[in-house]
Amino acid sequence: MLVLGVDPGLTRCGLGVVDGTPGRATLIEAGVIRTPSTMETSQRLLAIEQGLEQWLDRYSVEVVAIERVFAQHNLMTVIGTAQVAGIAMLVAARRGLKAVQHTPSEVKAAITGSGRADKNQVGHMVSRILHLESAPKPADAADAVALAICHCWRGTALNSWAQVAQASKVRP
Amino acid sequence: MLVLGVDPGLTRCGLGVVDGTPGRATLIEAGVIRTPSTMETSQRLLAIEQGLEQWLDRYSVEVVAIERVFAQHNLMTVIGTAQVAGIAMLVAARRGLKAVQHTPSEVKAAITGSGRADKNQVGHMVSRILHLESAPKPADAADAVALAICHCWRGTALNSWAQVAQASKVRP
Numbered sequence: 499m500l501v502l503g504v505d506p507g508l509t510r511c512g513l514g515v516v517d518g519t520p521g522r523a524t525l526i527e528a529g530v531i532r533t534p535s536t537m538e539t540s541q542r543l544l545a546i547e548q549g550l551e552q553w554l555d556r557y558s559v560e561v562v563a564i565e566r567v568f569a570q571h572n573l574m575t576v577i578g579t580a581q582v583a584g585i586a587m588l589v590a591a592r593r594g595l596k597a598v599q600h601t602p603s604e605v606k607a608a609i610t611g612s613g614r615a616d617k618n619q620v621g622h623m624v625s626r627i628l629h630l631e632s633a634p635k636p637a638d639a640a641d642a643v644a645l646a647i648c649h650c651w652r653g654t655a656l657n658s659w660a661q662v663a664q665a666s667k668v669r670p
Numbered sequence: 671m672l673v674l675g676v677d678p679g680l681t682r683c684g685l686g687v688v689d690g691t692p693g694r695a696t697l698i699e700a701g702v703i704r705t706p707s708t709m710e711t712s713q714r715l716l717a718i719e720q721g722l723e724q725w726l727d728r729y730s731v732e733v734v735a736i737e738r739v740f741a742q743h744n745l746m747t748v749i750g751t752a753q754v755a756g757i758a759m760l761v762a763a764r765r766g767l768k769a770v771q772h773t774p775s776e777v778k779a780a781i782t783g784s785g786r787a788d789k790n791q792v793g794h795m796v797s798r799i800l801h802l803e804s805a806p807k808p809a810d811a812a813d814a815v816a817l818a819i820c821h822c823w824r825g826t827a828l829n830s831w832a833q834v835a836q837a838s839k840v841r842p
Contacts, residue, residue, distance in 0.1 A: 540759035540769035547760055569748045573741040580749045581756025587712035588719055588757060597712035 500526070502559040503646030504550075504586040505638045506567065508533060508542050508578035511549070511586075512638030515557045518650030523627050526557065528634035528643050539578070546582055550589045562590035563649035565641070566599035600648050605641075608648035620644055672698070674731040675818030676722075676758040677810045678739065680705060680714050680750035683721070683758075684810030687729045690822030695799050698729065700806035700815050711750070718754055722761045734762035735821035737813070738771035772820050777813075780820035792816055 499519065505512030515526040531549035533542035554562075564587060567580045583599075590597035603613035609623045621633035624644050633640040671691065677684030687698040703721035705714035726734075736759060739752045755771075762769035775785035781795045793805035796816050805812040 538763075538769075539756075539771075540763035543756055543760045544763040547764075567749055569741065569745040576741045576748075577739055577752045580752040581759075584711075584715055584753025584756050585760060587753075588715045588760075591710075591712035591716040592719075597710070599711075 499561070499650055500557060500559045501561045501563055501646040501649045502553060502557065503642040503644070503649065504562060504564045504583070505641035505645060506565060506579050506582035506586060507575070507638060508539070508546075508582055509535060510636065510638045511546050511582055512636075512640070512642035513550075513553055514634065514639060514643030514646045515553070515559060516643060516646035516650060518647055520651045523647045523650055525628045525630065525634070525643060527553075528639040530636060530638050539581075542578075543581060543585055547585050547589060550586060554589065554593060554595075559595065561596045561598055561649060562586060563598050563600055563645045565605070565645055566601045568601075598649060600645055600652070604652065605644050605648040608651050609644050671733070671822055672729060672731045673733045673735050673818040673821045674725060674729065675814040675816070675821065676734060676736045676755070677813035677817060678737060678751050678754035678758060679747070679810060680711070680718075680754055681707060682808065682810045683718050683754050684808075684812070684814035685722075685725055686806065686811060686815030686818050687725070687731060688815060688818035688822060690819055692823045695819045695822055697800045697802065697806070697815060699725075700811040702808060702810050711753075714750075715753060715757055719757050719761060722758060726761065726765060726767075731767065733768045733770055733821060734758060735770050735772055735817045737777070737817055738773045740773075770821060772817055772824070776824065777816050777820040780823050781816050 500517050503514040511531040514528040517524045531546050533545050564583050567583050587597040606615040607613040610619050621640050624640055625633045634643055672689050675686040683703040686700040689696045689698055703718050705717050736755050739755050759769040778787040779785040782791050793812050796812055797805045806815050
């Protein structure tokens with residue numbers, strides 16, 4: 499399953515494409531879309547939309563996995579972060595792709611086994627899972643890759659479960 | 671100046687088109703885009719984008735005036751509200767239109783003369799300014815109309831000031 503992970507942010511929006519099945523994952527590409535803080539917000543959002551479209555033109559992903567933003571996040575950046583997450587969801591929906599949100603703890607738990615792992619532990623495990631010498635840089639790109647891995651590992655199980663439930667006509 | 675006001679919200683996104691110059695305003699259309707809470711967020715954002723596009727196809731507005739969302743707003747709804755505001759900015763930017771944000775106090779001050787006016791006072795003044803028997807319904811539509819009036823009255827002055835400053839090569 500090819501998944502685009504998105505770590506939303508106005509200044510740096512992390513992106514990572516991963517090909518994965520539960521327990522296995524290959525990195526296809528990782529990077530960031532940057533927009534300068536001197537640019538008007540509407541223009542930054544437009545640049546991010548265009549960047550996302552380019553990534554989705556390059557890779558036929560099935561799912562866009564986006565970090566879920568909470569109101570309790572950093573007050574200085576939460577509005578911009580939520581707006582970028584919304585645009586990632588919109589771009590996915592427009593292409594008929596599934597847009598799935600995962601919380602930071604879900605990502606940490608999927609990658610390290612603990613929802614309270616720190617950034618270094620997550621980065622270390624991401625590089626081990628992907629057989630890389632170090633985690634993708636910058637951190638936003640690594641976070642996006644972790645989101646995509648998390649989705650491949652969790653998402654598939656959830657989907658199978660939902661499918662099994664549907665097949666046996668039991669409400670999931 | 672034709673302005674589209676947007677009171678962002680996932681459940682009800684208020685919209686109002688106003689033709690105005692400082693001290694004068696005519697209501698062209700007011701309404702809301704509704705999306706059900708049972709719908710996936712990505713699909714709700716897509717429906718709102720499509721609704722905004724339809725309004726902008728119908729009216730050749732110069733500016734989209736959007737309520738500025740703060741992290742301190744209602745914690746239960748702030749993320750969705752920020753996402754809808756972001757999509758309104760994006761849609762404006764894609765068409766080369768100016769996307770301008772106004773705070774609730776700026777709107778109240780422009781309409782009633784006081785940044786602390788309550789909803790009833792704003793609604794009352796909106797209906798007086800537009801020569802209507804009552805304010806547009808629902809409240810989200812009235813708020814969007816108030817935003818558009820605010821922009822016509824404030825925006826024009828600000829633009830003139832910026833233009834004067836630019837003409838005289840003084841940094842505004």
